[in-house]
Amino acid sequence: MSTLFSIVIDGVAYGMVLFTISVGLSVTMGLMRIVNLAHGGFALLGGAFTHWAMTGLGLPFLAAAPLAIAMVMLLSLPMERLLYRPIYKMGELQQVLATIGITFLIIASVNWWLGSTLQSIQLPAFMSGAVNLGLRTLPTQRVYVIIAGLLVICGLYILIERTRFGIKLRAAVDFPGTAACLGIDTSKIFLITFALGAGLAALGGILGAEILPIEAYYPLRYMVLFLTVVAVGGMGSITGSFLAALGLGILDTATRYLLPDFGTVFFYFAMILVLGIRPNGLLGKSLS
Amino acid sequence: MSHTLKTALGVIALIALAAVGYFGLADNLAFMTQVVIMMIFVLSLDYVLGYAGISTLGHAAMFGTGAYAAAIFATSVSSDPILGILAGAVAGGAIALLSGFVLMRAHGLTLLMLSIAVTEVLHELANKYSGITGGADGLSFTPGPILGRFEFDFAGHIAYIYSVCLLLLVFIKLRVLTASPFGLAARGIRESQARMRAIGTPVYWRMLLIYTFGGAFAGVAGALSAQTTALVSLSVYDFQLSAGAVLMLILGGTGQLWGAILGTMVYMTVHQIASSVDPFNWLFIIGAMVLIVVYLVPNGLMALPALLLRWRRK
Amino acid sequence: MTGVGLKVRNLNKAFGGLVVARNITLDLAPGDRKALIGPNGAGKSTFTNLITGIIAPTSGEITLDGRDIRPMSESQRVKAGVAKTFQITTLFKALTVRENLRLPLLERRGWLGRLIRRADSYPEVEMEIDGLLKQFKLTHHAHTPVDRLAYGQQRLVEMAMTLALKPRILILDEPAAGVPSSESPLIMEAIAALPADLSVLIIEHDMNLVFKVAAKIIVLVAGAILMEGTPAEISADARVRDLYLGAHHD
Numbered sequence: 018m019s020t021l022f023s024i025v026i027d028g029v030a031y032g033m034v035l036f037t038i039s040v041g042l043s044v045t046m047g048l049m050r051i052v053n054l055a056h057g058g059f060a061l062l063g064g065a066f067t068h069w070a071m072t073g074l075g076l077p078f079l080a081a082a083p084l085a086i087a088m089v090m091l092l093s094l095p096m097e098r099l100l101y102r103p104i105y106k107m108g109e110l111q112q113v114l115a116t117i118g119i120t121f122l123i124i125a126s127v128n129w130w131l132g133s134t135l136q137s138i139q140l141p142a143f144m145s146g147a148v149n150l151g152l153r154t155l156p157t158q159r160v161y162v163i164i165a166g167l168l169v170i171c172g173l174y175i176l177i178e179r180t181r182f183g184i185k186l187r188a189a190v191d192f193p194g195t196a197a198c199l200g201i202d203t204s205k206i207f208l209i210t211f212a213l214g215a216g217l218a219a220l221g222g223i224l225g226a227e228i229l230p231i232e233a234y235y236p237l238r239y240m241v242l243f244l245t246v247v248a249v250g251g252m253g254s255i256t257g258s259f260l261a262a263l264g265l266g267i268l269d270t271a272t273r274y275l276l277p278d279f280g281t282v283f284f285y286f287a288m289i290l291v292l293g294i295r296p297n298g299l300l301g302k303s304l305s
Numbered sequence: 306m307s308h309t310l311k312t313a314l315g316v317i318a319l320i321a322l323a324a325v326g327y328f329g330l331a332d333n334l335a336f337m338t339q340v341v342i343m344m345i346f347v348l349s350l351d352y353v354l355g356y357a358g359i360s361t362l363g364h365a366a367m368f369g370t371g372a373y374a375a376a377i378f379a380t381s382v383s384s385d386p387i388l389g390i391l392a393g394a395v396a397g398g399a400i401a402l403l404s405g406f407v408l409m410r411a412h413g414l415t416l417l418m419l420s421i422a423v424t425e426v427l428h429e430l431a432n433k434y435s436g437i438t439g440g441a442d443g444l445s446f447t448p449g450p451i452l453g454r455f456e457f458d459f460a461g462h463i464a465y466i467y468s469v470c471l472l473l474l475v476f477i478k479l480r481v482l483t484a485s486p487f488g489l490a491a492r493g494i495r496e497s498q499a500r501m502r503a504i505g506t507p508v509y510w511r512m513l514l515i516y517t518f519g520g521a522f523a524g525v526a527g528a529l530s531a532q533t534t535a536l537v538s539l540s541v542y543d544f545q546l547s548a549g550a551v552l553m554l555i556l557g558g559t560g561q562l563w564g565a566i567l568g569t570m571v572y573m574t575v576h577q578i579a580s581s582v583d584p585f586n587w588l589f590i591i592g593a594m595v596l597i598v599v600y601l602v603p604n605g606l607m608a609l610p611a612l613l614l615r616w617r618r619k
Numbered sequence: 620m621t622g623v624g625l626k627v628r629n630l631n632k633a634f635g636g637l638v639v640a641r642n643i644t645l646d647l648a649p650g651d652r653k654a655l656i657g658p659n660g661a662g663k664s665t666f667t668n669l670i671t672g673i674i675a676p677t678s679g680e681i682t683l684d685g686r687d688i689r690p691m692s693e694s695q696r697v698k699a700g701v702a703k704t705f706q707i708t709t710l711f712k713a714l715t716v717r718e719n720l721r722l723p724l725l726e727r728r729g730w731l732g733r734l735i736r737r738a739d740s741y742p743e744v745e746m747e748i749d750g751l752l753k754q755f756k757l758t759h760h761a762h763t764p765v766d767r768l769a770y771g772q773q774r775l776v777e778m779a780m781t782l783a784l785k786p787r788i789l790i791l792d793e794p795a796a797g798v799p800s801s802e803s804p805l806i807m808e809a810i811a812a813l814p815a816d817l818s819v820l821i822i823e824h825d826m827n828l829v830f831k832v833a834a835k836i837i838v839l840v841a842g843a844i845l846m847e848g849t850p851a852e853i854s855a856d857a858r859v860r861d862l863y864l865g866a867h868h869d
Contacts, residue, residue, distance in 0.1 A: 121592030505697030
């Protein structure tokens, strides 16, 4: 019973981290029809900037994290224009090549700047420790991660369903050709979405630092993990990413608790199973 | 120029290249052997990805299975290296066929992810069943003499020559295979699967066979890697191996055997030099090289001469 | 019931509640030149997809020489003699015209799975390619990658490829769509020169072309056949005229 409780809490927290990092990737991949292997780089940069702001500038966590996210979003703007724009029209393989190249450059930059050691992020006192629920205690950090994840999905829901930007974004994802004809500036939508996705990844990287530790090789190490969430959830689907991240997070956590010998076998089996039955993911549209 | 003549010239060029390496870089034989093995691996990927257009980031599944098969075959059946290579080919082909039943139904991101997943599952299984695979410690073995005569020597001369011979064999085989009707069918599938169906081709089954053949060649590369290092470790299933092969192939140019060879040579050489000059920051150089190629010569280095010619004419 | 040619009887297809083919009955005998016309969304594409096996009918029969072809896959139907050109050219763009023709010729003979001999070393195939190139006036472009050809010529390559399958039933899906009017005589010539014993069904918007090459015209509206008749009968029919000319009143 206590194990089950831990699995659920850890699994959901892990799922929220996966969702926060991957959702931007899913939306940009669905929107621009590209394969992007470099998205984990933004999560790494989020974590690295936070570490630097706290240790180098002496800022408290609550100031360092937003600063880091803003920095990542700012950095993502020229990256979209200069590095990503030229590859939108290229083939899938060229996109794989280019985004691996970008990943390498991010890794090398972080490595050069901060070294290859673990970049720890010291959480403030109110976020560390444990909460006592009376019957049992649970790590406070997990609670904050889950709350943050829920806030992200609520925020995204409002953004997509209730704002003019959301309407345009949905039109651009669902009818890429038509949206441009309707006078929607798709290139601006791409840019804003890309930056938002990068910012969310940075947030996920910071929040998830206890589960997915921040170090230079982060984007390569967890590349497959984030892409799995996108593929299983279905490219371009926010709800799909949420379900996939939560499901895979809980499954992976359960395996670690119950069948540690098997490592990630079940994780990948689940992916093969889902994609074998639903090639476009849980909620993906067919891209024919 | 006739096809056979071109193949013969290609073989001569490869032998010349190998000889230059052998005599010019004799201190680096182990590295050169790795390059040759990687060339076989990337050629096998070119057949699948370049000719037939089957996108994959999981080609290491067949490489690794071939490597383990060769090692297990050597310890439990026969230490003859040639038979070991055949065992690697059969194992690589078998794993491609088995996984291909699911993979060949998918395309795009889904296919990429499924191919990764298959490799990761094999990785975990190899880790879990350490009784057979040696787990994290790896599986070391002693390959016997080649053809009963040539023992693998400590300096790696035999290993290098043996690898070059296998590269030549694979090169010739792929030259024949890609020029055959079946090779034309592969290119047709890459260009348009719908059209291939419309002319009556059972596309799925053809792709399954292509993937199986590609897997067998990858298995050869894996087996060779196991024999020349006398060791198989879990790293044969690394994602980096699959991704690296894709990088080398696109760098050189897909759908032409020389693209695979050139790409492997350039990538591995740059990698070797960059990581020895600056072991911490070599990724800068590799990353920059990859980006420059994508933005300037998206069709790979093989397209460079034509591109330069066009620039000059302007 | 047996008989020579393609026979379609009471063919129906519905996607959920949406009926896209309604009781279609149609015959194509050897040598027939028929055209299928109808407004957008009338179900012309659905009909061809039902015949070629891309989708399965909800009910009804399709027989070729008395043999039920419904259980056959797309590729099996091609082998049985039912072939179709594409509405949008999806040729093997990077391959040359010769290679584009070589593929169906090798496939028809069942040789496309061969692994050793070179693909261009089968004399009977190469001779047949030469013949097709001549017939479609493409000899000069034999070694050009098809994506460098003019659009009209691409459509000719497409027809040549489909003819290379030696079909008995040929469905030409909008053979003139997208072809500039300067090149459309080429298409008409090519259709006129098709083998006499071939059954041809042309799906087309261009009335000019339809009236020139088809002996019988079938009008499809909302998934059902409105009428079948000679070009003269069709052009005299008030309902068809309404459909095409006075479509604005209800």
